[in-house]
Amino acid sequence: xxxxxxxxxxxxxxxxxxxxxSRALDALIGAVKATLKKNGTVTLVxxxxxxxxxxxxxxxxxxxxGEAIKIKAAKVPxxxxxxxxxxxxx
Numbered sequence: 612x613x614x615x616x617x618x619x620x621x622x623x624x625x626x627x628x629x630x631x632x633s634r635a636l637d638a639l640i641g642a643v644k645a646t647l648k649k650n651g652t653v654t655l656v657x658x659x660x661x662x663x664x665x666x667x668x669x670x671x672x673x674x675x676x677g678e679a680i681k682i683k684a685a686k687v688p689x690x691x692x693x694x695x696x697x698x699x700x701x
Contacts, residue, residue: 647688657695664689 612620614636622632643653643661653661668684 650686655693657693659690659692659696662689662691663687 618629618632618636621627621636622629625632627635646653647661647663650663652663664687666685666687669682671680671682672678673680
């Protein structure tokens with residue numbers, strides 16, 4: 612399912628227009644991004660938790676030349692599914 616299909620599904624299920632559905636989805640995505648940017652977490656009970664993880668700096672290898680390269684430390688978004696989501700999938 613892509614974003615357009617998700618907007619269509621939300622519009623049909625919630626009985627709202629596609630434009631309103633698109634704005635609602637964009638607002639949700641924007642809120643999650645803004646919270647994660649501030650190193651916060653977003654918990655949707657029954658669905659899961661979005662959080663920020665830290666990846667340490669490390670040494671890697673260039674696959675073409677085999678030469679060692681430095682890979683910078685980075686913050687990465689993480690998602691941990693909730694129990695209800697896990698149960699729905701299984």
